[in-house]
Amino acid sequence: DFSPDLLVIEECCGQADLEYFNHKWMKDAYKTIIVFPTNSERDQNLALILKPGYQVIRRSDQYYLEKDAAGGNERGDRLFARGPGFALVEAPDGWRFWVGVTHQKSKRGDNVETTKWRLREAARAHDIVESLRKEGPADVILLGDMNDEFGVQGFENAAGGDTVATLRGDDLTLVTEGLAKEGRISFHGYWREDFRSLIDHAVVTPELKDQVQGVEIFTGAMARSASDHYPVMVRLRSEPPAIRPTTLPATTPTPGAGN
Numbered sequence: 234d235f236s237p238d239l240l241v242i243e244e245c246c247g248q249a250d251l252e253y254f255n256h257k258w259m260k261d262a263y264k265t266i267i268v269f270p271t272n273s274e275r276d277q278n279l280a281l282i283l284k285p286g287y288q289v290i291r292r293s294d295q296y297y298l299e300k301d302a303a304g305g306n307e308r309g310d311r312l313f314a315r316g317p318g319f320a321l322v323e324a325p326d327g328w329r330f331w332v333g334v335t336h337q338k339s340k341r342g343d344n345v346e347t348t349k350w351r352l353r354e355a356a357r358a359h360d361i362v363e364s365l366r367k368e369g370p371a372d373v374i375l376l377g378d379m380n381d382e383f384g385v386q387g388f389e390n391a392a393g394g395d396t397v398a399t400l401r402g403d404d405l406t407l408v409t410e411g412l413a414k415e416g417r418i419s420f421h422g423y424w425r426e427d428f429r430s431l432i433d434h435a436v437v438t439p440e441l442k443d444q445v446q447g448v449e450i451f452t453g454a455m456a457r458s459a460s461d462h463y464p465v466m467v468r469l470r471s472e473p474p475a476i477r478p479t480t481l482p483a484t485t486p487t488p489g490a491g492n
Contacts, residue, residue, distance in 0.1 A: 234451070234453050234454045235466070236262070238287060239282070242281075243279060243378040243462075244378075246276070247278065251268055263282040265281075265283040265289055267320065269294045270294060270318070273315050277315070279316045279317070279334045281334055287322055292318070292320050293320075294316075296316065296361060297313050297315070297316060298311065299357070303349070307347075314337055316333075316377070318334055331365050333377075334376055334377050335354075337378065339380050340381070340387070344388060347388075348392035349393065352393055356400075370440075372440050372444070373441065374467065375436050376435040376467065377434070377435075378432060381397055383409070383413040400436060406436060407436050408436065408467055412450060413431045420462050435448070444472070448466070449468075451463060451466055466488075467489070
């Protein structure tokens with residue numbers, strides 16, 4: 234019922250366990266299994282898995298080592314709570330595009346300083362997307378658990394702004410914005426109602442915006458019991474920029490984010 238061509242995971246097991254899970258329980262549905270290096274303290278990692286036909290050309294995943302310009306945070310001197318990690322992916326038709334995954338600092342025990350930290354993460358993630366866009370190819374999508382809603386809430390007024398708007402900036406498209414305005418949720422929290430909202434988002438570069446065919450939250454089958462987050466799925470039309478016509482029916486790939 235939910236079987237994207239590319240799947241990013243924000244709270245994942247280690248490399249060996251994910252490979253085992255794919256082989257035993259998903260019957261090798263995915264060919265490429267990547268667990269990115271992160272700053273996780275609880276073995277909750279970032280991952281990207283790809284179905285056969287999709288190739289990773291190269292990775293850009295050392296951002297987790299960057300220092301926090303504010304002088305540090307409760308975790309130490311590194312900026313990012315976990316990620317991000319990016320991979321340059323080639324689709325079966327030759328289209329190359331960047332796929333990224335991140336997990337910003339949790340809202341649990343939130344306060345002004347933690348919100349400022351999330352804002353710093355969001356600002357730097359935006360700059361990384363722009364850097365990869367300039368490096369090329371310009372088609373870039375970043376998905377992840379941003380641990381914040383679109384719009385100003387909580388401590389954001391005191392901290393300096395909307396975290397999700399900071400991630401989007403003036404040039405990226407927040408493809409989950411429509412879901413947020415509809416009041417949809419991605420974090421359901423099992424029985425807990427605090428933070429029950431849309432905190433899993435995706436942004437794309439201007440060059441990729443017209444390739445977005447739809448954005449959905451998958452709530453069927455075992456989604457509610459499998460995780461405290463519902464998967465967010467972005468449908469993309471797969472075509473190299475040089476051959477993109479004005480209209481085409483929706484095709485793969487379908488990157489999805491889920492915990």
